[in-house]
Amino acid sequence: xxxxxxxxxAKDMSAPTxxxxxxxxxxxxxxxxxxxxxxxxxxHPWPALAVAALCLAGWHCWKLRGVLARLExxxxxxxxxxxxxxxxxxxxxxxxxxxxxxxxxxxxxxxxAYRAVAAALPDAVVVIExxxxxxxxxxxxxxxxxxxxxxxxxxxxxxxxxxxxxxAHWLAAGRNAEPLPDVPSPVAPDVRLNxxxxxxxxxxxxxxxxxxxxxxxxxxxxxxxVANVSHELRTPLTVVHGYLDMLDPDExxxxxxxxxxxxxxxxxxxxLVEDLLTLSRLxxxxxVEDDAVAVAPMLAALRREAEALSQGRHRIVVEDLAxxxxxxxxxxxxxxxxxxxxxxxxYTPTGGTVTIRFAREGDGAALAVEDTGQGIPAPHIPRLSExxxxxxTSRSRESGGTGLGLAIVKHVLNLHDARLGISSEVGRGSxxxxxxxxxxxxxxxxxxxxxxx
Ligand code: ADP
Numbered sequence: 001x002x003x004x005x006x007x008x009x010a011k012d013m014s015a016p017t018x019x020x021x022x023x024x025x026x027x028x029x030x031x032x033x034x035x036x037x038x039x040x041x042x043x044h045p046w047p048a049l050a051v052a053a054l055c056l057a058g059w060h061c062w063k064l065r066g067v068l069a070r071l072e073x074x075x076x077x078x079x080x081x082x083x084x085x086x087x088x089x090x091x092x093x094x095x096x097x098x099x100x101x102x103x104x105x106x107x108x109x110x111x112x113a114y115r116a117v118a119a120a121l122p123d124a125v126v127v128i129e130x131x132x133x134x135x136x137x138x139x140x141x142x143x144x145x146x147x148x149x150x151x152x153x154x155x156x157x158x159x160x161x162x163x164x165x166x167x168a169h170w171l172a173a174g175r176n177a178e179p180l181p182d183v184p185s186p187v188a189p190d191v192r193l194n195x196x197x198x199x200x201x202x203x204x205x206x207x208x209x210x211x212x213x214x215x216x217x218x219x220x221x222x223x224x225x226v227a228n229v230s231h232e233l234r235t236p237l238t239v240v241h242g243y244l245d246m247l248d249p250d251e252x253x254x255x256x257x258x259x260x261x262x263x264x265x266x267x268x269x270x271x272l273v274e275d276l277l278t279l280s281r282l283x284x285x286x287x288v289e290d291d292a293v294a295v296a297p298m299l300a301a302l303r304r305e306a307e308a309l310s311q312g313r314h315r316i317v318v319e320d321l322a323x324x325x326x327x328x329x330x331x332x333x334x335x336x337x338x339x340x341x342x343x344x345x346x347y348t349p350t351g352g353t354v355t356i357r358f359a360r361e362g363d364g365a366a367l368a369v370e371d372t373g374q375g376i377p378a379p380h381i382p383r384l385s386e387x388x389x390x391x392x393t394s395r396s397r398e399s400g401g402t403g404l405g406l407a408i409v410k411h412v413l414n415l416h417d418a419r420l421g422i423s424s425e426v427g428r429g430s431x432x433x434x435x436x437x438x439x440x441x442x443x444x445x446x447x448x449x450x451x452x453x
Pocket of ligand 1: 339343344347371373374375376384385389390391392396397400401402403404405406407430
């Protein structure tokens, strides 16, 4: 049994270890045999064998103690000189230790390389502990962009340290925190930062701050340029438009087609300039009024606009189900809803239905404009609110579109902390819905008696 298991184990060994093992077994057997022989000669074979066995056991204990002591004190295993099993053990320990040291050296070198990369990044990188939001590590750019200092700010709660940025709430949102696109640097307020929160492990989060000053400046230049050009175009256009309006095509039949086309195009340009100016104004706006916006009269106005635009070609349905009013800017909200209603009428063939529905949604409310029109193929939907993005340019132009309507809607909704939802099925119709949170609704005020909704 013992022999079988010994050979079994021996099979798992490499050739040098097996030979060391055999070497030790052979020597022990030889020693015991010599002791037995000497004992026989002296007339006391068993005591001699027992003494020899005890000496062997003592030697093994001494060897074992040496190995344990070295391992415990993290000493390097001794360089083996003999050919026995203990030497084989020391050799194997030494090989493992060497392998581990080489691996550690490689890991440390890699860690240094990664740290050097993170430290050299032009973006500020701060590692914080998830629960306490205490700073664990940061790179050099975090000093220049966020004003963090070594070693003062290690273990400091980041929210408190950057109190001026008011990011405590944002940090608390964790995985759901949307990037903050434009935040002034606490070190230099004219430096603009884009902040992102990246939860990269269970316990550690990364806060990355990128200097977007140049980008913001370019964006401002673009905004100013569009606003100025639109503004400059407005006056000459009004003059041209005014004179064209004075010319009656019916009075000059030979010029009639040209005059009509010129009038149509000048109207289009006027609408375009007006929309561009509206967008510029919305972009420059930081927030909106907190006025109470009566929804019932607004829905009535939207119905009238839809009917005027449709000229009886569509069925217009208004469903006012919420008994709530909105909080915000009546002018901007009306312009946004009006764009949605105008789109629904323009992109729905004759005989279709346009439904304007205002209903409760959780603690807030949603205004949805539903049509039974041509619908929009799914790949286009995410891009619809980009400026001048159209599914069909010719269709948009024919129906008097500027390509800016949904961009205006999105800006207005952003200013009201609301969201634009779009769902559509080709051939069946579309639903454009504006979702308002609890802070943007209030119970409906009673209309003054005699007032028409
Ligand atoms: P436009 O002035 O061209 O209508 P918008 O920004 O209002 O510009 O809309 C962008 C595009 O979205 C439109 O060109 C059209 O292709 C599509 N669209 C908007 N509303 C609808 C709708 N109700 N049904 C189908 N397509 C729509």
